[in-house]
């Protein structure tokens with residue numbers, strides 16, 4: 001018999017499309033197994049301040065298609081402190097919450113990892129971040145929607161780039177990871193993609209443009225915000241100097257990448273993960289993130305899930321793909 005009776009659920013860190021679908025799945029699965037569910041508002045910050053709401057079947061009606069998170073989210077500095085985590089633990093015990101499901105990314109799991117080892121408290125994580133920068137899952141909730149948002153935006157930019165014979169440098173999100181840039185860049189047919197993992201550098205880019213087609217004036221270059229060159233505007237400055245004949249424009253896509261209706265892939269992934277997280281907690285899983293690897297559900301310890309960019313994804317083979325296709 002499982003000891004879990006009341007599951008707390010929260011979203012933390014940067015929001016991601018599909019988080020609502022994940023919350024819905026957690027709530028519905030908990031109810032299915034006759035458990036109580038407590039919604040915790042504003043991530044760990046709300047946990048520390050007991051910002052709790054009781055959730056029922058209807059609380060999650062009509063949200064599967066909505067972007068953002070109905071539970072709201074925050075990045076809590078207080079939870080990074082021993083005192084903050086002690087307060088969080090007190091709130092959980094006082095309110096009878098005996099299992100926790102946290103939906104977020106790297107920062108969320110770093111906190112969860114500390115907390116579950118300090119208090120031996122049952123926690124299961126759901127990967128919810130547009131960055132896709134977690135180990136132990138092929139895809140995170142929100143990534144598919146975000147790269148499609150980028151593709152839609154850059155397709156529009158390409159129309160005007162083509163009409164004016166312009167070179168566009170487009171900056172996409174990814175503070176520590178180039179995975180949004182890499183996939184969306186391939187998806188839009190970019191001439192070059194600058195990502196922190198590949199270290200191409202602005203000289204590498206200049207080189208690429210020098211050997212590239214001279215007859216094609218309109219070009220798209222995708223830059224991850226975390227690239228060492230320091231963002232699209234810096235790249236723009238260098239290229240303007242080195243290629244005065246190009247008509248260059250810079251576009252930073254920004255937070256539109258975090259919003260919008262989740263794609264079907266993200267809704268399904270979130271639904272599957274939500275149910276698996278509840279079942280995992282019931283079956284005694286703790287200190288782990290649920291993920292999907294080669295279509296199978298897997299649980300990965302938080303410590304292994306964080307701060308590991310998927311080496312497969314940024315392997316030389318992916319980078320060669322970009323080079324071959326941009327000819």
Ligand code: F6P
Pocket residue numbers: 014105129130131173174175176225258
């Ligand atoms: O972690 C997700 C993410 O969107 C990163 O790609 C980005 O660098 C960061 O969050 C921006 O966060 P915020 O706007 O919340 O400061």
